[in-house]
Amino acid sequence: MRPLRPCTRDKDGPMTSTTPEHVDELCQRAARAFPQARQADDAERASWLRAGADALDAATDELVAIADDETHLGSPRLPGELKRTTNQLRLFADVVTEGSYLEATIDHPNPDTVPPIPDLRRVLRPLGPVAVFAASNFPFAFSVAGGDTASALAVGCPVVVKAHSGHPALSRRVFKILEQALREAGAPDGILGLVGGREAGVALAEHPAITAVGFTGSIPGGRAIHDAVAARPAPIPFFGELGSLNPVVVTAAADRARGAALAEGLAGSFQLGVGQFCTKPGVVFVPRGSALENEVAAHVGDAGRMLTDRIADGFASGAARVEEVPGVDAVAAGDGSLVAACDASTLAAHADVLLEEVFGPFTLLVRYSDEEELLGGLALMEGNLTATLHAEDEDDIGAVLASLEQLAGRVLFAGWPTGVAVSWAQHHGGPWPATTSQHTSVGATAVRRFLRPVAYQEAPERALPPALREANPLGIPRRVDGELVLP
Structure with missing residues (x-):
């Protein structure tokens, strides 16, 4: 068996390594963007994602040419993968506007139970700025504008992406297009950042402003990042997709x-x-x-x-x-x-x-x-x-x-596993070492990685998120006193 040939490299040179100072600046900007992103309603965040999808679609010819120069993946693979990526952005826009992702749950007071139930209302809230480590093998779908980025932005988490060295020119161009589209659609400054280089990746994962890490790559690389975030003074969730034999x-x-x-x-x-x-x-x-x-x-x-x-x-x-x-x-x-x-x-x-x-x-x-x-x-x-x-x-x-x-x-039970549909029911995860958690990185529930539950007890109406207010102003599915209530 002859050894396989690698692809050519970026004509503009390798991805410039981001200095620790610039990593800190981008993370601080993401932290400042979080309050506005968190407070934006779902329809507003959905409009950001759709604007990003439209901008990337409009640049298809340019982006596919850059991607092919760096990866040699060719057609129809690259145009199809870019379309999958923009469709994924639009799927997450639909997910957050539909509303069930919030898991809004209301228990009205019941003094007859033991112990008595007070007024309790639970909803999922965004974690904060997220670090995303791009993969080499999907230069669109698991890279700068890929599923980790899309699912985090959808729920109000700013993202700083660590670009993969296998497609640096494409990473820079996708970032510029997506960042501009987000800004023009009204997203806060700093909601998307890009860094390059191994040392910058470590600094990003360890930065105190980062509240979760999404990673797609090798088991050794993922384990190194996992250990780094676990060793932080305040450990954070690490969502890694690492390796799989797919029997x-x-x-x-x-x-x-x-x-x-x-x-x-x-x-x-x-x-x-x-x-x-x-x-x-x-x-x-x-x-x-x-x-x-x-x-x-x-x-x-x-x-x-x-x-x-x-x-x-x-x-x-x-x-x-x-x-x-x-x-x-x-x-x-x-x-x-x-x-x-x-x-x-x-x-x-x-x-x-x-x-x-x-x-x-x-x-x-x-x-x-x-x-x-x-x-x-x-x-x-x-x-x-x-x-x-x-x-x-x-x-x-x-x-x-x-x-x-x-x-x-x-x-x-039919077909072959290569090819992962992006849909509401999809699950792309598995026991270690396939992934480090039981969450998916593809499909609607990928947003769950970047959310945490908050329960409000005896809260006045004005203090409640709209999803938990009695009149259900968002018109979303909720579980009320144990019963699923549809809008």
């Missing part, structure tokens, strides 16, 4: 019925984006002698450029470690892509190597003989973002499904 289970019946089609689908999924998706299927459990294993080589092609030198080097060394394990076979190899296979017993003996994520166009087939071997293999795995089960109607899937539910935050 796939193919039953014997499914392989007999459609093994060749599954082989084609797997090849398309693990090679998509040169394998640089956090939802890439990295471990596939197949019945011994499967049609999938026999057919997959026909669909493995040459890989394209990887995003950075570091990612390319990491992929090459990770794939080499797997190939060196006794009992591992190379089933298919293109120019940079690799499908390896082993028995379940080999996986059990070398799980420390074989279940370490190889970020790039690689997947491991694990052959099992019966359900006991399959469940034993799944039991070796840590947490994941997704798990996929390809089965037939006659399969008894109870035990396998229970195992997959424990392993992942999203369980698929």
Whole structure:
């Protein structure tokens, strides 16, 4: 297998490292912006997000050209990813105007309970300024204007973004467009900031004005930031998306019925984006002698450029470690892509190597003989973002499904996990090391990361947030005396 080529770098040079003094200035500006952002009503904040989405859409041709120059992800990927990003901004505008995200809850006084219930009213309120660490593999959707930024701004939390060094020119341009759009729409000065450089990232995470951190990246990088924020005099929440193997289970019946089609689908999924998706299927459990294993080589092609030198080097060394394990076979190899296979017993003996994520166009087939071997293999795995089960109607899937539910935050029964719809019901998270919390970073409930509950007891009407006032002036869903009340 030949090593993969990294993409070219920013023609204007690397992202300039932000000085500690400028990091402090941006965080202080974000802190000053917070009161106005917090007090703005949901409709006003929604208008900011929609203005940002419109401005980015208007600059599509320019932004896609910059992104392609830095990442070589090309079309249709980049235009589609930018559209996903602007649609996400608009989704969060809808989320905050619909109102149920506030979890507004009212208990009227009840002196007959033990103990008596006073007038209690609970709602979610924004945390404060948020630090967002951009990812390399989604230069739009998980970067400056990505989901972490959008969900924080939606609920009134100013954001300071640490740009990723893999696409510095794009980061600067997206920031300028979004920051200008927010300002012209009436958002407070300082609601969005941008820093660059490793040292600036550490200073940002440790700054006392920052109240939460959103991170998408590697396990070592995420762990370093997690430990830094935990060591602060006042620790803050860290919401990290770190690593995932995204196991796939193919039953014997499914392989007999459609093994060749599954082989084609797997090849398309693990090679998509040169394998640089956090939802890439990295471990596939197949019945011994499967049609999938026999057919997959026909669909493995040459890989394209990887995003950075570091990612390319990491992929090459990770794939080499797997190939060196006794009992591992190379089933298919293109120019940079690799499908390896082993028995379940080999996986059990070398799980420390074989279940370490190889970020790039690689997947491991694990052959099992019966359900006991399959469940034993799944039991070796840590947490994941997704798990996929390809089965037939006659399969008894109870035990396998229970195992997959424990392993992942999203369980698929058709298709492949690469591709994460942005919607109300989406969940993009999972047990460690997939994420560091049980919250999602994609979909409507991503806003919950940057909110905290506040209960008001015996508060006068004038002191209550509008969401908790008796007349429900916002017209939002609320739970009143235990009953869900719709507007």
